[in-house]
Amino acid sequence: MIARDDVRDVLIIGSGATGALSAMVLAQAGLDVICLEQGGWIERKDFVHSHTDWSWQRQTNWNPDVNRRLHADGYPVHSDSSQVLMWNGVGGSTNAYGAIWPRYRPSDFRKGDEHGLQPNWPISYEEIAPFYERVDRIVGxxxxxxxxxxxxxxxxxxxxxxxxxxxxxxxxxxxxxxxxxxxxxxxxxxxxxxxxxxxxxxxxxxxxxxxxxxLFSQSVWPKALAAGAELKTHARVLRIETGADGRASGAIWKNRITGAEERTRARVVIVAANGVGTPRLLLASDNLANSSGHVGRNLLHHxxxxxxxxxxxxxxxxxxxxxxxxxxxxxxxxxxxxxxxxxxxxxxxxxxxxxxxxxxxxxxxxxxxxxxxxxxxxxxxxxxxxxxxxxDDLPSPDNRVFLNDEATDEDGVPVISMHYxxxxxxxxxxxxxxxxxxxxxxxxxxxxxxxxxxxxxxxxxxTPAWHMIGTCRMGDDPEDSVVNGWHQSWDVPNMFIVDGSVLATGGVVNPTPTISALALRASEYIRDNFAELSYTTKTIPK
Amino acid sequence: MNKTSNIVAHHRPNLLVEALADLVGELIPGNEEWPSGRDVGVQYSLQLRFIEEKGDASLPALTAALVAIGAPFGNLDGAARLEAVQNLEASEPKLFGWRRDAAYFAYYATPGVIEVINGRGTPLHARPHLNGYDLPPFDRATQTPTHGRGHWIPTEAVARVDVSTLELGRRITTAWGMKR
CATH class of the missing domain: 3.30.410 (Cholesterol Oxidase; domain 2)
Structure with a gap:
């Protein structure tokens, strides 16, 4: 184990769209930011778009289905139903997505009021609307x-x-x-x-x-790096650690280049590993942040x-x-x-x-x-x-991702299973x-x-499941949600989840614009409250 | 694989590619406008992709399967060739489907075939990403919708609907999707 004495301000796990936005916002605020990404950079020449056999490679090497592509940067997901579409690497699934960019509607945040078969969000459309506009300007x-x-x-x-x-x-x-x-x-x-x-x-x-x-690797990460964020690639996080005070102290990760296990400590931990990777990591970290029992549940695909x-x-x-x-x-x-x-x-x-x-x-x-x-x-x-x-599909606790008790990946982390x-x-x-x-x-x-x-x-x-959301949903009630309206874990007050797993409902649209707007909002909250978040031991409702 | 096909495979290293050439010639035949799959060399791509997908050890079994239907077809007439391929499709539909699809991908990535498609008036680049297509920009004057249709419900106007009539817990939809 390689352990460093220094304590970083912010540790971000995952460098996809939301990890990129968090890194940019927090590094630009002068905070000491490190992001751990299990995959690598996808260079322009790595894409298949200029190959003569690009259409074939879209079925094989460039297939977004992790169980078809079988790239070393990814990890297997045992699914008895959905096709599992995602990309592990800098920029995450934006490396292979289609970038359709619609917004949620106001009623999407009020399904609890409308019929009660889904929860209300702890925030409204009006609260997120300014962040939609700002993300749109970042993305163009x-x-x-x-x-x-x-x-x-x-x-x-x-x-x-x-x-x-x-x-x-x-x-x-x-x-x-x-x-x-x-x-x-x-x-x-x-x-x-x-x-x-x-x-x-x-x-x-x-x-x-x-x-x-x-691609957030090209549109956002350069800005984050220019602001001083450190991006560590080929760093597969094995588990998040907590202290006696209930706060997250950092993460243990495997350096996929050297094979060594390393520890990074931080005052605030941000999890941005998508709707499968995030619950997997929490469940593999001694069922972290799961007093509600909702980690991994309520999986939505649309x-x-x-x-x-x-x-x-x-x-x-x-x-x-x-x-x-x-x-x-x-x-x-x-x-x-x-x-x-x-x-x-x-x-x-x-x-x-x-x-x-x-x-x-x-x-x-x-x-x-x-x-x-x-x-x-x-x-x-x-x-x-x-x-x-x-x-907009209705949530069910039986639709979920969960750890497979019988199989581990090459790094010893239990394989994740999916049912929908x-x-x-x-x-x-x-x-x-x-x-x-x-x-x-x-x-x-x-x-x-x-x-x-x-x-x-x-x-x-x-279903071809690009959209893997809801598995750490936000809410007003710690018994019925994993994070509050600021994406802050109810159980681990200095840990935030900023990826699509926090979406309480799916809306009728591709979720990346909403996920991105929410991540921007959460990151600014962390930035503006960093001093308090550095020592607080309690999460309060948003 | 039976003993005979083992011997044949052993003594004819090109047997597989010959058999594949006959197969793709039947899958994608040529005519006065279009080259056949065989003519543009689909069999070579198919062989390599089969190795990538199924592994080197799978080649003898592939050879045997093709030999079993009479490939290479040699002097078989058109009807007999068609029947042979139909038999192959019926005997191992999943694997046959993989070969058919792989043949399609290889065929339509071929410059000569792309040339035929362009010649028919359908723009197609072999590698579109490099230079893209020249498309007219959006014309705000004529293409902005004027229908005025559409509505949304403001946050404060979201009202309760009565879901009891839906009987979601009692009336179960067993026939759903395309098979109803």
Whole structure:
């Protein structure tokens, strides 16, 4: 064991979007910040985007599914249901995400009031709204303000991305149905911004080595490092340590280069290891911060189904940013539909690869082999549009991540297991979503439509789970939540959780904008209260 | 693998690639516009990717499976070749699916095939990320929505809904998703 005598001001565990923001805020305030990251830097040349076989590598080496990619920087997650999509390394999953950038709605924070099947958040939309704006400026979000289906917002830092033929086709379909639509907001810059080049419309939007899509390794970490933050890569945290006073004293971690175990001590510990990694670490640290029993529970993925349509006229949706528009027609609860909560349509463009399309992109609809193959691809590539419906799933304590008693990883940490099963409300919502997708296909004049419910041949729902949230949720009540409204552990007063695990509900949107805004807010709270947090032994409700 | 195929595999080091060439020629046949999978060399990519995915030790079994359906097809006529591949698909659908998909990926990454797609009027770059596509910028004058549709509920206006009529605990939806 290599132990250092010095005590750092702040130890951050995980260097993804939220760890990056925390490091930037706290280092810029002059605090002594160290961040431990189990993976390494992903250099531009490491991305597959410039390889001739990039489409194949997106299935293998660049597959965001940790159990498909099997990269040494990652760790296995035993899942009996969901596909586990994430990336371990500097910048975290922003290295491979799609950066669709919508916000929560005010009602998402008040589901306890609305129906009581989910908790209220301890904060409101109005409290987070300024942080949305500020994160958008950091990221350079593109989009169009003025959406009547959302609270007013400032002008997006960069204007809307090109509105291609697929977007225009879907917009007309929504008009025909009398449904809402609006150009997509994206964590992708539509003009040169903050030293990064504008999106060139390549369509390969799972990560972006040119940096047009905000990879936090390129947009935020340089600022944190310039401010003096120390980023230690290949440092896999094994457990968080606590003292007799109940405060976190630091962490034991493995140096993956030397193999040595090291100890880092800190006055404040921030956990930013995502909705799987954070509960795993807490559970592996003698069930830390879990007096509520909620660590790892209430896993939310969103209620997700997909569709692909094909139209006669070329839409050439192989070009351009992966997403085109939102429809928020069904975002709010309407009991007459037979369920609570709502959903959005996240409308895409299409795959940039004819190979991916032939092999069943999005809906597993494959080109036939043999005589009909070329006619199939000729009529479909350049004629395809994809879209998702993404809904607010209800929490269940049985949907969770938990330590596997029988298996450990190469560093001796118990392997994490995951279980997720849609509940009754979610199943009803999915049926409604799929029916509405057929409505969209009809209105768009599609000659064919294929649906995707993510159920396998045994009926198990195997959603592609980018969104792994809720597993350390925030709340007003220590018995029903893991952290308070400032992300502060109820049990360990100098430990904060800033990643997506704290989200109390999932909303109807991709969560990274909300996670980022919350992390910015929490980091500023830590900055502004650092002196007190350096000695306090009690967490009070927010 | 039976004894005969062992002997054949041992004495014909190119047997596997010959058999794969015949297979991809059936999966992706050529015509006057499109090259066949065989013509653009999909068999070579397929062989390497099979090794990467399944391991070197899996090659004899792959060879044996192809030999078992009569590959290389030699003088087999078109109908017999089609039947052979259909038999392979039926006998091991999962592995067949992997080979088919891998063949598709390799085929459409080939410069000659990308050229055909461009020639049909569908823009496609082999490596789009390098230079992207030239797309017209968003036109605020004509593309900003004017429909005026959409609503949201302010925080203070969130009202209680009666969920008792939903009977979420009593009425169980067993048929959900695409199979209803």
């Amino acid at each position: 979000v593109s989009g169009l303000c003025g959406d009547p289906a959302m609270p007013p917002r400032e002008e997006c830092p960069t204007g809307p991305l090109p509105f291609g033929l697929a977007a225009q086709r879907l917009a007309k379909a929504f008009d025909k149905l009398g449904w809402h639509w609006w150009p997509v907001e994206a964590g992708v810059i539509s003009r040169d911004y903050d030293g990064r080049p504008a999106c060139n419309g390549c369509g390969m939007c799972n990560g972006c080595p040119r940096g047009s899509m905000s 209620t997700l189904v997909g569709a692909q349509i094909w139209v006669d006229e070329p839409v050439n949706a192989q070009m351009g940013y992966i997403a085109s528009l939102f429809s928020r027609e069904f975002a709010e609860t309407d009991i007459s539909r037979g369920f609570v909560n709502g959903f959005n349509f996240n409308c895409l463009t299409s795959t940039p690869s004819p190979g991916e399309m032939a092999a069943g992109w999005l809906t597993n609809t494959r080109a036939p082999w043999g005589a009909g193959h070329h006619d199939w691809i000729a009529s479909r590539f350049g004629h395809s549009i994809g879209f998702f419906a993404i809904g 099963e849609p509940g009754e409300n979610d199943r009803r919502m999915m049926n409604f979503m799929l029916d509405r997708m057929v409505d969209v296909a009809d209105a768009a004049g599609a000659f064919d439509v294929a649906l995707q419910d993510y159920r396998d041949e045994s009926g198990v729902y195997r």
